[in-house]
Amino acid sequence: METTARTSLGRRLDTRTARVCVVGQGYVGLSLAAAAAVEGFHVTGIDVDAERVAALAGGELVVPGVEEALFVQAAESGRLGFGSDYDPVATADVVVICVPTPVHEHRPDLSMVESAGRAVGERLRRGALVILESTTYPGTTEQVLRPLLERPRFRAGQQFWLAFSPERIDPGNVKYGLRTTPRVVGGIDEASTELAAAFYSTVVDDVNPVSGCRTAEMAKLLENTFRMVNIALVNELSALCAEQGIDTWEVIEAAATKPFGFMPFHPGPGVGGHCIPLDPTYLAWQSRRDTGRPFRLVELAQDINAEMPAYVARRIGDALGDRGVPLPRAEVMALGVTYKPDVGDLRESAAVKTLEMLAAKGARIRYHDPFVPRLQTDVLRLRRTPLTAANLEAADAVVVLTPHSQYDLDALTRRAGFVFDARNALRRRGDDRVVTL
Known part of the structure; x- marks a missing residue:
């Protein structure tokens, strides 16, 4: 048969x-x-x-x-x-x-x-x-x-x-x-x-x-664990660079000129989606279950990435404070809330977690995202704010979290008094109104 x-x-x-x-x-x-x-x-x-x-x-x-x-x-x-x-x-x-x-x-x-x-x-x-x-x-x-x-x-x-x-x-x-x-x-x-x-x-x-099946199953976990660990590396690097007055993005661009042995990854508010935040957990859980040993690198990387929304919120608060605007009651306008550009998926979105952190500190949150007409979480109950000049000018901080390709970010942020660019989407150096992660 x-x-x-x-x-x-x-x-x-x-x-x-x-x-x-x-x-x-x-x-x-x-x-x-x-x-x-x-x-x-x-x-x-x-x-x-x-x-x-x-x-x-x-x-x-x-x-x-x-x-x-x-x-x-x-x-x-x-x-x-x-x-x-x-x-x-x-x-x-x-x-x-x-x-x-x-x-x-x-x-x-x-x-x-x-x-x-x-x-x-x-x-x-x-x-x-x-x-x-x-x-x-x-x-x-x-x-x-x-x-x-x-x-x-x-x-x-x-x-x-x-x-x-x-x-x-x-x-x-x-x-x-x-x-x-x-x-x-x-x-x-x-x-x-x-x-x-x-x-x-x-x-x-x-x-x-x-x-066999086990090889194919492990290959998938390796793919996403590789990305998650390297994202954690540049996320921690970005904090070190900020403390030392070094432009993280310039460092990454410089390192990427090496034609071998390096692959550029970029910092951000954290990791999101259905794969990278979750898949390495399978590997760490199985390691503890089957061998009794922690998968230390994976668990450390997960901790670093999990801390990024709070870190970004803190950086935004510090930057506002430097401009004489206390974070409590500050008007924050976020551009993009999905977990990655050009996708209408909110699962594990680090952008949303960042806004929840800001709201918990008393900031008044507004947002725009072409894919998300309403944002409802345990902390936030928001409707999408129109991208008018008046709304952008009224914000104490315009925060670029998820730079969808349909955004003309240069035009949108031209009149903003202060922009926090968590993704280096503006690529604008030497502009005192713009702070990057």
């Missing part, structure tokens, strides 16, 4: 006659579902959020971070459908699980992977391929998901195939999208790896098979 099923599935992947289910319709799952439909597969996107499913089924793109042209093309193909139940899994040849894996109290929460795994396992048919994309610690695919899919006389590597391929979508990146970003794929055995690679080869230009 194994050889026959493997050959049969491989043929259906080649001819695009395989039926695909993508569990989880966030920006990762929806992007993959749309891409597979565009390539000719019949795809069902499954999500427990009935309102999201209804909107997507009606052709409304309600998921930030998904390429609009891709979604429209997939919807118009007639090959992309959506549902809230798992029944389509019973006839699917490929099932990809793309559900969130959040962190609670420094511990990974795999409840959504487990819930999806149970539902898929109850319906999975013989000869199907299951792929986990959710970021997690090494061993999850084999130790957590696999037992939920198996049943008597229905084993991974025999009656169905199982692999892990970490998502690598970077929302807002116009250079590297789903197709042009290489994929890493690792299965529980050679056949699983081969079939998963065959599937991804239909939607991605460059697929890189590795020896």
Whole structure:
């Protein structure tokens, strides 16, 4: 059965006659579902959020971070459908699980992977391929998901195939999208790896098979831990440079002239999004669980980045104080509150945390962000402020936190009395009205 099923599935992947289910319709799952439909597969996107499913089924793109042209093309193909139940899994040849894996109290929460795994396992048919994309610690695919899919006389590597391929979508990146970003794929055995690679080869230009699931899982954590640690390095450097009267950004630009052995990273109010603040926690948690040792570099870097919103708020308060304006009751106008430019995602946004710190010190906060009409947190209840000359001139501090590309920052800050540029977006040196991080 194994050889026959493997050959049969491989043929259906080649001819695009395989039926695909993508569990989880966030920006990762929806992007993959749309891409597979565009390539000719019949795809069902499954999500427990009935309102999201209804909107997507009606052709409304309600998921930030998904390429609009891709979604429209997939919807118009007639090959992309959506549902809230798992029944389509019973006839699917490929099932990809793309559900969130959040962190609670420094511990990974795999409840959504487990819930999806149970539902898929109850319906999975013989000869199907299951792929986990959710970021997690090494061993999850084999130790957590696999037992939920198996049943008597229905084993991974025999009656169905199982692999892990970490998502690598970077929302807002116009250079590297789903197709042009290489994929890493690792299965529980050679056949699983081969079939998963065959599937991804239909939607991605460059697929890189590795020896197994654990390698692929660890590779994903390394990618984001590498970024998080280096961001922490320049964040701490920025504090040292500020204390010594050195321009951090000039230092980074100078170091970046070296054509080898250096990669520039840039300081900011902290790290945000669904990956960099959270993924290294899986690595640190697993190290303590499995070896009893802390992953010291990761934990230190997390602490440094977590302190940055408070540090930036303190720098803003000090700069206002130098201008004779006490932070309590100061009018602060923030430009950009999402976690990165040109993306409407507030998850773990360091910009929002910075504003919460300022509000806690008594500052009166206003903000503008083209993606966020209302900002509601435990501390803030705000509506977007129009970018009028009067509003900008009235602010004691205009704070650039997330420099969206549609902002003409030179024009917006021309009349501001004081600008704190947390991202060096203005690149304005020698201007007494502008302070950079």
